Amino acid sequence: MQKTPKPQSLDEIRRTPIDRIAPVASAPILRRVLRSGVTRFTAAI
Amino acid sequence: MATTLAGALGTLPDGVFDRLADGYGDGEALDLLAAAELAVNRALVSEILAETAAGGELLAEVEREAPETFDAVLSHPFVRAWAVSCFDGGKAEPDRTAAIAAAVAVRAGIVADVQVHAHDGLVHLPTVGVFEAPAPQVRVTVGPSLFVLRWPGGRAELPATGGRDGPGWHAARWVTLDGVRVQLEDADPYREHLTYAPAGRLDAAAHEDWAALLAQAWQHIADDAPGQLDGLRHGLRAIVPLAEDPAGGLRSASSRHAFGALGLSRTGDPAAAAVLLVHEFQHTKLSALLDLIDLVATPAARLPVGWRADPRPVEAVLQGAYAHLAVADLWRRRGDEARYRRHRAWTTEAVGALLTGGHLTEAGVRFAEHMAATVRSWP
Numbered sequence: 001m002q003k004t005p006k007p008q009s010l011d012e013i014r015r016t017p018i019d020r021i022a023p024v025a026s027a028p029i030l031r032r033v034l035r036s037g038v039t040r041f042t043a044a045i
Numbered sequence: 046m047a048t049t050l051a052g053a054l055g056t057l058p059d060g061v062f063d064r065l066a067d068g069y070g071d072g073e074a075l076d077l078l079a080a081a082e083l084a085v086n087r088a089l090v091s092e093i094l095a096e097t098a099a100g101g102e103l104l105a106e107v108e109r110e111a112p113e114t115f116d117a118v119l120s121h122p123f124v125r126a127w128a129v130s131c132f133d134g135g136k137a138e139p140d141r142t143a144a145i146a147a148a149v150a151v152r153a154g155i156v157a158d159v160q161v162h163a164h165d166g167l168v169h170l171p172t173v174g175v176f177e178a179p180a181p182q183v184r185v186t187v188g189p190s191l192f193v194l195r196w197p198g199g200r201a202e203l204p205a206t207g208g209r210d211g212p213g214w215h216a217a218r219w220v221t222l223d224g225v226r227v228q229l230e231d232a233d234p235y236r237e238h239l240t241y242a243p244a245g246r247l248d249a250a251a252h253e254d255w256a257a258l259l260a261q262a263w264q265h266i267a268d269d270a271p272g273q274l275d276g277l278r279h280g281l282r283a284i285v286p287l288a289e290d291p292a293g294g295l296r297s298a299s300s301r302h303a304f305g306a307l308g309l310s311r312t313g314d315p316a317a318a319a320v321l322l323v324h325e326f327q328h329t330k331l332s333a334l335l336d337l338i339d340l341v342a343t344p345a346a347r348l349p350v351g352w353r354a355d356p357r358p359v360e361a362v363l364q365g366a367y368a369h370l371a372v373a374d375l376w377r378r379r380g381d382e383a384r385y386r387r388h389r390a391w392t393t394e395a396v397g398a399l400l401t402g403g404h405l406t407e408a409g410v411r412f413a414e415h416m417a418a419t420v421r422s423w424p
Contacts, residue, residue, distance in 0.1 A: 021087065
């Protein structure tokens with residue numbers, strides 16, 4: 001399947017069909033999400 | 046001319062950033078954060094589609110045919126919790142892409158026929174409902190007025206949109222708050238991503254009880270935290286009923302990986318529920334902002350805080366201060382002087398520590414200074 005060339009931002013990802021988002025665009029988001037610091041919260045944060 | 050604040054994944058208009066930093070955030074701010082979170086979910090699901098064939102073609106098709114419904118399902122808070130678990134060493138269930146595609150098809154009435162795997166004996170279609178599957182795989186067939194589940198030796202015909210319970214089928218529960226439809230999420234397996242155990246599925250009576258509690262809590266928020274109301278209307282996606290605290294306390298929770306989902310244990314005190322909803326909504330807003338823009342410069346550092354005995358990571362200090370700021374404002378408006386002073390002091394001390402230790406980025410300093418200015422504006 002043909003992939004779109006290098007979407008650079010979340011705006012572009014929003015406009016790109018789900019099956020055409022290039023790994024070069026999604027991989028940095030995945031890396032950032034996976035390295036999130038504090039991920040769970042309660043009223044005792 | 047309007048300017049923007051740029052972060053690692055995107056930008057926010059200065060005014061939107063500053064309104065969030067003040068401790069509130071209106072509908073425009075929450076719409077922008079929600080749009081960014083949807084894009085994150087799209088990116089994560091696209092990564093998973095590279096690893097599984099399950100439902101991939103249907104997912105692309107339903108996006109083309111019903112983009113708004115597709116976005117609504119993909120925006121469900123626990124889509125991200127599931128996606129993250131596929132990559133972080135948690136439960137890896139990439140084939141849930143087929144269930145997401147089926148959920149969009151059911152909601153939009155799109156003709157579809159897709160095989161969906163059961164997990165722990167359940168086929169869960171996000172935002173639609175959950176089926177106690179008699180077999181490891183179930184075929185989901187959908188049409189404009191048709192929703193049928195088939196497995197070897199059996200079939201179940203369900204209401205076209207899945208909106209009513211049937212044999213083995215538990216429809217998604219919803220409440221309407223101030224005209225906004227919010228899911229009472231009692232079935233998504235990834236709701237366990239919240240710190241506390243979830244409550245079980247809601248029967249009709251429990252559903253009514255929750256609807257009444259949340260309607261009253263919403264009115265308390267309107268009275269005592271009016272600056273939060275517009276943001277909640279635009280950002281709240283789901284309330285997750287939590288198991289009750291055996292010690293009798295109230296529980297609440299939220300997650301960086303579940304934008305717009307607030308966990309709450311049942312209570313007969315809607316005014317107390319309002320406090321917790323405001324508290325957790327602060328976390329969900331700040332978490333979405335942190336996805337876009339780095340605010341913390343020294344993530345490994347720990348700082349003392351007023352609300353706990355142990356030093357906390359800088360990001361947790363910022364999260365706590367942001368939540369306590371909104372809660373202080375609520376107690377101020379309620380006229381509870383002691384609680385107002387306590388939450389205000391916690392906020393002031395935490396913001397002071399964040400600003401004096403070089404713990405924040407330039408954007409983080411701007412954020413904390415806005416928080417400090419809000420507190421200073423109160424009597």
